[in-house]
Amino acid sequence: MIDNVIKILMIFPLVLCVLMLMVRKRAFDKFALIFYSILHFILSSYLVFFAEKTGAKQVLSGQYFAVDSLNKIFLIILSFVFLAVTIYNIGYSRHMDRLNIKVNNKNLCLYELMIIVFVWAMTGAIFCTDLGIAWVLVEATTLSSAYLIYFNRTKNSIEAAWKYVFMCSIGIALAFVGIIFLNIASLDVNTLNYTKLTEAAQAGVFDTFWLKFAFVFILFGFGAKMGLAPMHFWLPDAHSESPSPVSALLSATLLNSAFLVILRVFNILNAANCSGYGRIMLAVTGFLSLFVTAVFIYHIKNYKRMLAYSSIENMGILAIGTALGGVGYLAVILHLIGHSLAKASFFLASGNILELYETKNIKSVKGLMRADKKTGWLWLLSFLAICAFPTSVLFISEFLIIKTLILKGHYLACSVFALLLTVIIYGMARAVIKMTYREISGEKQDIIEKNRNKITLSMYLPQVVMLAVVFVLGVYIPNFLNDIIQAAFGAF
Numbered sequence: 001m002i003d004n005v006i007k008i009l010m011i012f013p014l015v016l017c018v019l020m021l022m023v024r025k026r027a028f029d030k031f032a033l034i035f036y037s038i039l040h041f042i043l044s045s046y047l048v049f050f051a052e053k054t055g056a057k058q059v060l061s062g063q064y065f066a067v068d069s070l071n072k073i074f075l076i077i078l079s080f081v082f083l084a085v086t087i088y089n090i091g092y093s094r095h096m097d098r099l100n101i102k103v104n105n106k107n108l109c110l111y112e113l114m115i116i117v118f119v120w121a122m123t124g125a126i127f128c129t130d131l132g133i134a135w136v137l138v139e140a141t142t143l144s145s146a147y148l149i150y151f152n153r154t155k156n157s158i159e160a161a162w163k164y165v166f167m168c169s170i171g172i173a174l175a176f177v178g179i180i181f182l183n184i185a186s187l188d189v190n191t192l193n194y195t196k197l198t199e200a201a202q203a204g205v206f207d208t209f210w211l212k213f214a215f216v217f218i219l220f221g222f223g224a225k226m227g228l229a230p231m232h233f234w235l236p237d238a239h240s241e242s243p244s245p246v247s248a249l250l251s252a253t254l255l256n257s258a259f260l261v262i263l264r265v266f267n268i269l270n271a272a273n274c275s276g277y278g279r280i281m282l283a284v285t286g287f288l289s290l291f292v293t294a295v296f297i298y299h300i301k302n303y304k305r306m307l308a309y310s311s312i313e314n315m316g317i318l319a320i321g322t323a324l325g326g327v328g329y330l331a332v333i334l335h336l337i338g339h340s341l342a343k344a345s346f347f348l349a350s351g352n353i354l355e356l357y358e359t360k361n362i363k364s365v366k367g368l369m370r371a372d373k374k375t376g377w378l379w380l381l382s383f384l385a386i387c388a389f390p391t392s393v394l395f396i397s398e399f400l401i402i403k404t405l406i407l408k409g410h411y412l413a414c415s416v417f418a419l420l421l422t423v424i425i426y427g428m429a430r431a432v433i434k435m436t437y438r439e440i441s442g443e444k445q446d447i448i449e450k451n452r453n454k455i456t457l458s459m460y461l462p463q464v465v466m467l468a469v470v471f472v473l474g475v476y477i478p479n480f481l482n483d484i485i486q487a488a489f490g491a492f
Contacts, residue, residue: 037086044079084462091456160237171224178217185210201271225258239308244351289316335397342385367440391474
């Protein structure tokens with residue numbers, strides 16, 4: 001049964017894309033995206049919460065695509081965010097001509113088709129049990145999402161798309177070199193299957209010199225897609241220039257998919273008793289990501305670009321939590337959930353702001369609470385959630401990381417971690433509060449009145465649900481979800 005569900009998730013979207021290209025009807029395209037998101041969520045929920053627990057490892061050892069304890073949490077996050085983004089897109093896609101670009105049925109068909117291909121590639125990367133195939137699927141996410149970044153057809157979006165393709169191509173090339181070195185390190189083990197490589201590492205088969213060398217290239221290669229500094233340069237442009245639903249998917253799901261591949265390789269390193277080296281590399285890139293965000297976020301003028309830098313920060317926190325190990329792994333899982341939902345909500349709320357004000361400039365957005373109180377509250381609550389304000393689940397994850405740093409005696413690292421987070425929070429708070437409460441100018445009031453009716457119920461509801469989950473999980477984690485979290489924690 002598990003095999004069949006995975007086959008449906010991997011084959012059906014490709015069939016759906018062919019039908020969309022053949023039919024070329026706007027109503028069918030919208031129906032196809034909505035139907036696929038619902039089907040994806042139902043089947044993913046079955047695999048995560050209802051599939052036989054004993055079957056997961058059996059499938060993992062014999063197939064190219066499978067579910068196991070670690071990838072379940074990544075799968076349900078992807079599926080939940082995808083469904084939320086699709087609901088938001090129902091209202092958002094009605095007004096895609098707001099920037100006076102030439103949007104016809106062909107453009108919109110490709111927009112929704114590429115979203116399906118993009119989600120398909122991320123799903124495959126999450127399911128994948130073979131590093132080589134994962135490499136191919138991560139590259140597929142680049143090719144499919146490049147069109148989505150370019151969709152608005154402005155000078156900045158074209159530049160962002162080229163930068164995205166260029167940087168991610170460099171990253172994927174580095175990752176390929178890392179895979180070659182990993183193959184050299186594995187000596188006579190002629191496979192890239194994660195389970196078999198881990199077993200070989202435990203048996204002491206690996207040449208540890210080449211294994212360490214491989215991890216450097218894989219970390220920097222897939223780290224480019226994850227948004228870790230110093231390979232992060234594409235991320236602020238791509239996230240800020242994409243349509244808001246695409247920005248939400250890029251930040252809340254794409255970065256996670258690349259992170260999962262890094263975790264798989266780190267587990268091989270851990271099995272070969274080389275984890276100390278890997279932890280140093282992860283900690284360095286993690287703190288560097290926080291530092292880059294702290295330096296740039298204070299002077300940012302574009303609010304979507306501000307959210308993009310926040311994603312770099314949170315990817316750094318995931319890297320630091322992984323480097324710490326132990327309870328840090330639990331912090332990573334909780335942070336992964338919290339960041340994905342809160343950041344998706346933040347980007348979708350930014351889409352509402354763009355609809356209202358027709359600008360991404362922070363200084364041009366004033367009096368958001370008066371312009372649209374619902375969007376104002378969603379913007380403010382998304383900020384509180386991403387900044388780990390109690391009862392956000394991110395408060396728990398960051399508290400666990402700080403606690404682990406103290407218990408391990410890393411007092412200087414703990415101080416730097418807290419200081420950088422404080423600078424980042426202050427930089428974001430400064431922008432968010434000004435946007436929310438400043439007086440609206442007369443010129444902007446006319447624009448707001450013209451655009452107020454563009455924001456429909458479907459452009460509020462997804463954020464409400466995601467924020468509710470983020471704040472509830474900081475107080476209570478249901479047993480069905482706690483089981484999945486604990487299983488993932490044990491899989492590290």
